[in-house]
Every structure is written in structure tokens, then in C-alpha cells.
């Protein structure tokens with residue numbers, strides 16, 4: 075030990091004790107003071123007033139008062155599980171992403187399923203889109219695949235997200251959700267923003283009321299750009315194929331379940347995992363040539379309201395995910411997890427899809443508020459499994475005790491500090507894709523067709539599935555008070571399928587809308603849940 079000129083020895087006690095969870099057998103205050111009685115406040119006389127000096131009472135109640143954090147502005151109701159992703163190695167020719175490259179490579183994952191519109195306390199089996207967000211804790215950094223159980227979205231540009239969510243959320247005056255009261259605002263939006271038509275058809279189909287999380291498909295929705303080790307690129311869409319097949323509830327089952335067991339989906343997942351009935355999906359990719367126009371067979375790959383039919387570009391399976399462990403603590407894991415599309419790894423890049431571009435901003439922005447400042451990647455569930463040396467410092471809820479003097483680069487004080495890498499050392503290098511054009515608001519002409527793919531979806535369903543769509547539209551639109559909105563919706567339905575529009579009109583007691591010329595579209599069998607069902611995978 076070092077000895078100072080006065081004879082004092084170097085300090086050997088720890089400067090900071092890094093113990094974040096609970097320890098010891100005794101009840102203590104937050105400062106480690108043992109408590110003698112936590113059932114009675116300090117009073118002036120046993121029947122007298124409570125005293126302000128009772129620091130234990132004040133701390134206990136103050137902490138409780140602040141236990142809740144804001145719920146997510148969308149996707150507030152969710153349930154999650156831990157698992158493992160095992161690569162088949164088959165994606166190596168398309169992407170250099172380490173977690174996909176090597177056959178048999180295992181990566182821990184955390185997956186949160188959610189409904190979009192309901193609050194944290196709403197029911198699981200409502201008709202809605204489901205979130206399907208997967209966090210891969212890879213060796214190269216965290217990769218988040220933040221998808222839904224439907225392959226398309228309501229809007230083509232992120233600037234409309236506040237509009238579609240405001241239209242769908244409970245009415246501002248009485249906070250009564252759309253599903254229980256007037257549906258006017260949602261259908262007003264949908265009838266005026268015809269780009270929502272395709273997504274709404276998925277919502278009104280059986281896909282809107284899944285039987286279980288384990289029987290949902292998942293989709294990354296947007297087109298991504300993959301890069302392999304040789305620097306070759308390909309465009310790609312992500313798919314999750316449930317090993318148990320795709321299954322839904324029928325409407326009456328969903329209604330009864332929402333009343334009798336609002337936790338139906340989360341219970342099914344938690345009980346299943348506890349009993350060894352794990353949830354499984356295969357991850358698949360549709361690979362599409364990376365052409366300068368980013369189109370495929372006339373489909374604009376930057377338009378998130380469009381799919382690429384699997385008959386034109388088959389889904390190639392690249393790995394399997396098994397969810398096999400329940401969270402230990404709902405708040406610490408399911409509530410505090412933060413997904414973000416910008417969590418990418420080498421080999422996976424974004425495209426100019428205007429919805430994707432806006433999402434790249436929104437998630438980090440909202441989490442700064444929801445999780446109380448910029449340090450939420452230090453929360454256990456969000457901590458990367460890769461090394462972190464980020465030069466980010468201080469801020470609300472900083473829990474790290476950083477060492478060193480020079481959190482800046484370059485420096486000559488801390489031995490130079492962490493160094494940047496190049497691609498050969500695993501750095502994420504943005505692909506130099508060409509960008510030209512005038513600075514304008516507006517969308518490409520190729521975004522204008524809002525009905526053909528809704529028609530493709532509808533004609534691909536079996537007659538029974540089509541009946542369910544007719545019944546769903548009739549039920550929902552019957553709750554719309556404004557006749558003008560109902561009529562506008564009927565006119566839009568007529569641009570998808572004449573017979574469908576006629577049946578819904580009859581159900582609503584309104585005039586059948588005028589028939590319009592509709593394009594011939596070849597059904598895509600993969601869009602039906604009933605035929606063919608993706609069976610168990612060998």
C-alpha cells in the first residue's frame with residue numbers, strides 16, 4: 075500500500091458499492107437503515123396526528139406515489155417472454171449479420187407482443203393489430219425487429235402517425251374506446267385516407283383477433299437492405315412463421331373471452347412456457363433484387379401499404395426462435411424494454427420508406443420521456459450483450475460509475491480512449507446509396523394505388539373468411555353515427571369488391587354503392603389462414 079508523507083496509508087475501502095437489487099435479511103430504508111416498525115406511522119400520541127418528521131413514512135409513500143411510469147403512447151398493453159434464436163446459416167449469402175451467418179449460432183432474444191390502441195389495462199382479444207417486437211442480443215450489438223402481425227400499415231408516411239392514432243384512440247371527451255362506443259373518428263380517418271384500406275382489410279379479417287400469440291405470423295413490414303460479406307446487396311422483407319400454424323378466434327369467442335378472461339393471450343403464453351409448451355416461429359426472408367428503382371413486379375418496395383405476394387418471392391427460412399422463459403418481473407422487463415428500429419447490426423440497413431424513416435426518429439424520442447431520460451440502455455433488459463464503450467456521460471438516472479478523464483475523441487489523456495473501427499473490425503458502415511431529387515413534400519405516383527392489394531387480400535380468402543370480413547365491416551360501420559362516413563366507406567369498399575360492398579350495404583340498410591371497374595387479380599393462397607396452413611416444420 076502507498077504511504078503518504080504523514081504516514082497515512084492508501085484508502086482500501088471501496089469508493090462506490092455497485093449493488094442495485096435487494097440484499098440482506100432485514101427490512102431497511104432505501105439508505106440501508108434497519109426499520110423497527112413499518113405498520114404504524116410516527117404519531118404524537120397513539121390517537122394523535124402523524125408527524126412530518128417520520129422519514130420512513132415519507133420515503134415509503136413518496137416512492138409508492140412514483141411507482142408508475144407513463145404507459146406507451148401506443149402498444150401500451152403487452153406481454154413478453156425470453157427465448158433463443160438459432161440460425162440455419164441459410165441467410166449468409168444475403169447478409170453478413172453475425173447472428174444469421176453461422177449455422178447453429180444461438181442468440182438470446184426478448185419478445186414483446188402488444189395491442190396497438192388499448193391502454194395497459196385493456197383486454198387481449200380485441201380486434202386490433204398486434205405488435206411483434208423482437209430484441210436480438212447479438213455479439214455485434216442489439217438488433218431490434220419491431221414488427222406487427224400484419225404485413226402492411228395504415229399510412230405511407232410517418233407524418234400521419236399522430237393523425238391515425240388520434241383517430242383510433244378513445245374519444246377525447248369521454249375517453250370511451252372506439253370498440254365500445256361511436257366508431258366515427260376511426261372510420262372517418264379511414265374513409266378519407268384510402269391508403270389505410272389494405273391494412274383495414276387485415277384488421278377486419280380473422281387476423282385481427284388471433285387465437286394465441288403462438289399462432290400469429292409476424293412481419294417487419296418495411297423493405298430493408300441487406301449486405302453480405304462480399305459487399306453485395308439485396309432488398310428484403312422479414313417474416314415470422316408460427317410453427318403452430320396461423321389460427322384466430324371467431325368474433326363471438328373473442329367477445330366472450332374479452333369479458334371472461336381479458337388476460338387470455340398473456341395467460342396462454344405464461345402458462346405454456348411454465349409447462350414446457352414453448353412458443354416457436356421460423357424467421358424467413360423474401361429476397362428481392364436491389365434495383366435502382368426499388369420496385370418489384372410493379373410493386374413499390376418503399377410503400378409500406380404493399381406486400382410482395384409469396385408466389386412471386388417465396389419466403390426463405392433462415393432460423394428458428396423459441397420462447398422458453400417468462401420474465402421474472404413485469405415492470406423491469408416487459409414495461410421497461412425499449413425497442414427501436416435504429417438498433418441495427420452490420421449487414422442490415424434501412425431504405426427510404428418514409429414510414430420507416432419517421433419511425434427511426436420516434437422510438438428514441440418517446441423513450442426519453444417514457445423511461446425518464448437518456449440512460450435507459452443501462453436498464454437490465456435493454457443492456458446490450460456486446461461490449462459498450464460509448465463516451466456518453468451523466469444525465470437523468472445515470473447508474474454507471476464511469477472512470478477516466480476524457481470522454482471525448484480524439485484525446486491524449488486517457489490513452490487515446492476507445493477507437494473507431496472499420497467494417498473489417500465489425501463497424502456499422504452506412505452503405506453509400508445515391509440520393510437525388512428536389513426537396514418537396516408529397517409522395518411518388520407509385521404510392522397512389524390504394525385498392526388493388528386490398529382486393530388481392532380479399533379474393534385470396536376462403537368464402538368463410540370472406541363472410542367474417544363482411545360481418546366485421548357491418549358490425550363496425552353500424553356503430554358509426556354519421557351517415558356520410560358510412561356511405562364514404564361503402565364507396566371505398568366498392569373499389570375493393572362489388573359483392574362485399576353490396577353485402578355490407580344491405581347489412582347497414584343503406585343503398586348499394588355503384589359498381590366500379592375492378593382489376594383482375596390472381597389470388598395469393600398464402601394470404602388465407604385456412605389454405606394452406608403452414609404445418610409443423612420438420
Ligand code: HEM
Pocket residue numbers: 145146147148149152186187188204205206207220221222226227231232233235294295296378411412413429432433436437440441444
Ligand atoms: C411502439 C410497431 C409505425 C411510433 C411500437 C411497438 C411495436 C410497433 C411492435 C411496441 C414496442 C414494444 O413492445 O415496446 C410498429 C410497426 C409500424 C409502426 C410495425 C409500421 C410499420 C409507427 C410509426 C410511428 C410509431 C409510423 C411514429 C412515427 C411508435 C411509438 C411507440 C411504438 C412512439 C411506443 C414506443 C415506446 O414507448 O417504447 N410500434 N409501429 N410506430 N411505435 Fe410503432
